Amino acid sequence: MTDSSLDRLVDEWLDRVAQAAADLPTDRRAELVADLREHVAVARADLAVETEAGVRTILERLGDPATIAAEARHGEIPVAGRGESGRRSRAGVWIAVGVTVVAVFCLGCVAAGFAAWSVSGVHEVVEVDVFREAPQPVDVPTGVPAPRPAPVTPGADR
Amino acid sequence: MYRMTETLGLASSLRRGTLEFCVLALLDDHPRYGVGLAQELGAAGALATTEGTLYPLLSRLRRSGWVATSWQESPAGPPRRYYTLTRDGHAALEHFRAEWVAFRDAVDLIVGTEIR
Numbered sequence: 001m002t003d004s005s006l007d008r009l010v011d012e013w014l015d016r017v018a019q020a021a022a023d024l025p026t027d028r029r030a031e032l033v034a035d036l037r038e039h040v041a042v043a044r045a046d047l048a049v050e051t052e053a054g055v056r057t058i059l060e061r062l063g064d065p066a067t068i069a070a071e072a073r074h075g076e077i078p079v080a081g082r083g084e085s086g087r088r089s090r091a092g093v094w095i096a097v098g099v100t101v102v103a104v105f106c107l108g109c110v111a112a113g114f115a116a117w118s119v120s121g122v123h124e125v126v127e128v129d130v131f132r133e134a135p136q137p138v139d140v141p142t143g144v145p146a147p148r149p150a151p152v153t154p155g156a157d158r
Numbered sequence: 159m160y161r162m163t164e165t166l167g168l169a170s171s172l173r174r175g176t177l178e179f180c181v182l183a184l185l186d187d188h189p190r191y192g193v194g195l196a197q198e199l200g201a202a203g204a205l206a207t208t209e210g211t212l213y214p215l216l217s218r219l220r221r222s223g224w225v226a227t228s229w230q231e232s233p234a235g236p237p238r239r240y241y242t243l244t245r246d247g248h249a250a251l252e253h254f255r256a257e258w259v260a261f262r263d264a265v266d267l268i269v270g271t272e273i274r
């Protein structure tokens with residue numbers, strides 16, 4: 001086999017890798033093929049005598065294009081344990097989620113408390129004063145947020 | 159019935175999570191190029207599958223900033239891309255070493271393989 005036919009053998013194998021990795025982002029696929037091409041070039045230079053059997057052995061040791069593509073695809077999914085910075089940013093996300101949950105819970109408590117207060121407390125003043133024009137329903141069940149009393153406009157009810 | 163293929167799958171899964179740290183440990187000694195790394199890992203029986211799967215792994219290590227690369231001329235053949243360990247890579251390796259010892263001891267204790 002001539003050098004050019006050995007080159008063709010390598011190119012065909014690299015084409016199979018590119019096809020198997022067709023679903024990868026273009027730059028990732030190009031990088032993978034370039035890395036493998038470089039590996040073959042270096043390994044061929046290390047052969048005492050370049051033979052077809054030698055080149056085929058290099059390709060066999062590299063393995064099945066589908067297996068290599070699958071490994072590259074595996075890298076596209078965020079991998080756990082990706083360094084200190086990765087761990088920190090994940091921790092940050094969890095802290096943010098926790099803080100949000102606690103904040104929403106507290107706001108809910110405050111709102112419910114206010115609703116309960118406005119339902120139970122404000123009615124004593126209703127008849128006296130503010131809600132003469134638009135009285136609030138007295139029978140709002142506790143726990144259901146009641147609308148806040150409208151702001152008192154001085155002189156509006158006089 | 160327990161089959162040989164399951165043994166192979168087990169060996170492959172066990173190596174998968176640790177291979178990248180074996181690569182970092184080899185690079186901790188001195189910079190290496192891809193073919194050399196593949197041969198050493200293969201000879202040590204640390205490769206999960208075939209040599210070609212090493213390159214997606216090296217690409218990930220490069221992107222996470224744990225290894226850096228530089229081209230060096232070779233007396234024979236084309237220039238070679240050498241992989242070196244970065245400071246982050248060294249820190250990740252040290253972290254793995256501590257985790258690994260604790261993990262290994264825990265598994266040894268549970269599955270009954272600890273050295274008495």
